[in-house]
Amino acid sequence: MGPSPESAATSGRRLLLPDIGATExxxxxxxxxxxxxxxxxxxxxxxxxxxxxxxAFIGALGGSGVVPSPTWPLVECHSTGAGDxxxxxxxxxxxxDEVWELGLEEALADGISLIEWPEIxxxxxxxxxxxxxxxxxxxxxxxxxxxxxxxxxxxRSVTGDV
Amino acid sequence: MEPDRVxxxxxxxxxxxAAAVVDSRRRIRANVILSQHAQHSPFRGVxxxxxxxxxxxxxDLTVQEALRQAECPWEALDAVAATAGPGLLGGVLVxxxxxxxxxxxxxxxxxxxxxxxxxxLTPRLTDCLDFPYLALLVSGGHSQFVAxxxxxxxxxLGTTRDDAAGEAFDKAARLLGLGFPGGPAxxxxxxxxxxxxxxxxxxxxxxxGADMSFSxxxxxxxxxxxxQGARPLDDGTRADLAASFQKAIVETLADRLEQAVxxxxxxxxxxxxxxxxxGVAANQALRARLSGAAADQGMRLxxxxxxxxxxxxxxxxxxxxERLADGTVSALEEPSRARWPLAGGSV
Numbered sequence: 001m002g003p004s005p006e007s008a009a010t011s012g013r014r015l016l017l018p019d020i021g022a023t024e025x026x027x028x029x030x031x032x033x034x035x036x037x038x039x040x041x042x043x044x045x046x047x048x049x050x051x052x053x054x055x056a057f058i059g060a061l062g063g064s065g066v067v068p069s070p071t072w073p074l075v076e077c078h079s080t081g082a083g084d085x086x087x088x089x090x091x092x093x094x095x096x097d098e099v100w101e102l103g104l105e106e107a108l109a110d111g112i113s114l115i116e117w118p119e120i121x122x123x124x125x126x127x128x129x130x131x132x133x134x135x136x137x138x139x140x141x142x143x144x145x146x147x148x149x150x151x152x153x154x155x156r157s158v159t160g161d162v
Numbered sequence: 163m164e165p166d167r168v169x170x171x172x173x174x175x176x177x178x179x180a181a182a183v184v185d186s187r188r189r190i191r192a193n194v195i196l197s198q199h200a201q202h203s204p205f206r207g208v209x210x211x212x213x214x215x216x217x218x219x220x221x222d223l224t225v226q227e228a229l230r231q232a233e234c235p236w237e238a239l240d241a242v243a244a245t246a247g248p249g250l251l252g253g254v255l256v257x258x259x260x261x262x263x264x265x266x267x268x269x270x271x272x273x274x275x276x277x278x279x280x281x282x283l284t285p286r287l288t289d290c291l292d293f294p295y296l297a298l299l300v301s302g303g304h305s306q307f308v309a310x311x312x313x314x315x316x317x318x319l320g321t322t323r324d325d326a327a328g329e330a331f332d333k334a335a336r337l338l339g340l341g342f343p344g345g346p347a348x349x350x351x352x353x354x355x356x357x358x359x360x361x362x363x364x365x366x367x368x369x370x371g372a373d374m375s376f377s378x379x380x381x382x383x384x385x386x387x388x389x390q391g392a393r394p395l396d397d398g399t400r401a402d403l404a405a406s407f408q409k410a411i412v413e414t415l416a417d418r419l420e421q422a423v424x425x426x427x428x429x430x431x432x433x434x435x436x437x438x439x440x441g442v443a444a445n446q447a448l449r450a451r452l453s454g455a456a457a458d459q460g461m462r463l464x465x466x467x468x469x470x471x472x473x474x475x476x477x478x479x480x481x482x483x484e485r486l487a488d489g490t491v492s493a494l495e496e497p498s499r500a501r502w503p504l505a506g507g508s509v
Contacts, residue, residue, distance in 0.1 A: 046333055047381035051325075069377070072304075072329055136384070
């Protein structure tokens with residue numbers, strides 16, 4: 001089952017993702033819209049599907065297939081048809097400044113960045129970003145899209161906006 | 163008789179800054195580990211787990227301390243070995259550059275060591291084990307079954323498709339309000355818990371192939387915790403949740419081990435040993451269960467002592483000794499690598 005528009009949240013669009021396949025379809029639909037320099041923040045509690053989203057996103061761009069969780073290494077870089085996709089997991093970070101040691105500057109300059117647990121570095125991120133807030137909803141999930149500048153018009157194909 | 167050889171090992175690929183001196187008679191002459199979790203380090207202060215800077219600030223002291231404890235002057239060393247990956251590149255570079263400098267200054271061979279191979283070869287240091295054997299490497303960053311046929315000769319039999327086993331422990335511990343690292347915290351909490359109170363899935367159970375998956379188990383725990391309501395968990399429920407989660411991981415690995423033994427036997431019909439290594443191997447419930455599971459398959463389980471299962475430099479020095487004996491030392495140009503698979507794809 002694919003994602004379906006539900007209702008517009010105050011801060012962005014809310015989509016219902018009834019099962020893990022819907023999360024994967026949503027990610028695969030969003031992936032071709034991303035360009036070098038883009039930042040996607042993945043927020044939400046444990047098990048909400050942040051890494052599932054990232055895995056499907058990287059897979060849709062032709063990544064190598066194996067997308068290990070970056071929780072332990074903190075960042076994994078994947079070569080894809082759309083350039084490098086940097087997959088960060090910042091949960092273990094204690095200070096925002098530590099992110100520079102992970103190569104954030106390089107990622108922002110050259111590639112597409114998927115950032116799990118981005119809250120700690122929110123002030124460091126440029127406004128042209130797309131924040132995705134995943135939440136548990138029964139056995140499914142919801143995702144709230146909070147698009148920054150340059151994102152709004154690109155999202156029509158996934159949110160169903162006319 | 164071959165004279166004793168002595169190797170300095172350096173490990174800085176993750177949280178621990180470590181140096182060790184090991185000799186070819188399998189004596190660990192010094193094994194110094196600094197981590198933010200260390201209770202009794204010779205140096206004050208906390209080591210921030212991410213900062214390559216902290217490795218850089220402390221590694222020279224750690225090396226000096228290891229040589230002092232080993233009563234080993236520079237001129238008594240035969241080689242210097244360092245973890246050259248996989249790991250956090252900043253930390254890895256600190257270790258390899260330090261080792262290369264020591265090699266240059268003291269005219270010693272340099273040996274670039276794969277961190278995973280160091281875990282996999284540890285029982286050759288602790289238990290004089292012969293090749294081939296089946297190794298299960300389980301840590302915060304890795305979960306894989308490897309057929310170990312010789313130094314540098316490894317075949318990957320299965321790996322996790324998502325989270326590592328140690329990562330699953332860390333995330334479950336966070337969810338239950340227990341500490342970090344999660345493995346020991348869950349094990350402590352599980353001690354008084356009922357492992358059968360909360361049924362949790364056994365991902366991939368019974369399926370052919372030796373791959374693993376732990377992400378769904380974490381999500382199942384999220385749902386079970388949510389059903390407990392908004393109130394904070396009481397200690398009894400928390401203990402039961404920890405025990406049920408630990409059992410799910412342990413039973414899943416026991417099931418996967420059965421499949422891995424089959425794959426291993428196709429490569430090495432005569433192999434009889436399963437090695438359990440990596441940080442998660444310190445878990446006593448896992449050791450006991452896998453020991454039984456291995457015996458059911460006609461295999462014997464060997465797990466190094468817990469302090470040599472978690473990250474340390476003695477295992478790095480040991481690989482250095484193995485490579486020195488093989489004559490396969492590294493060039494100083496050998497790169498450091500954030501990603502460095504132990505072996506090629508699944509067989």
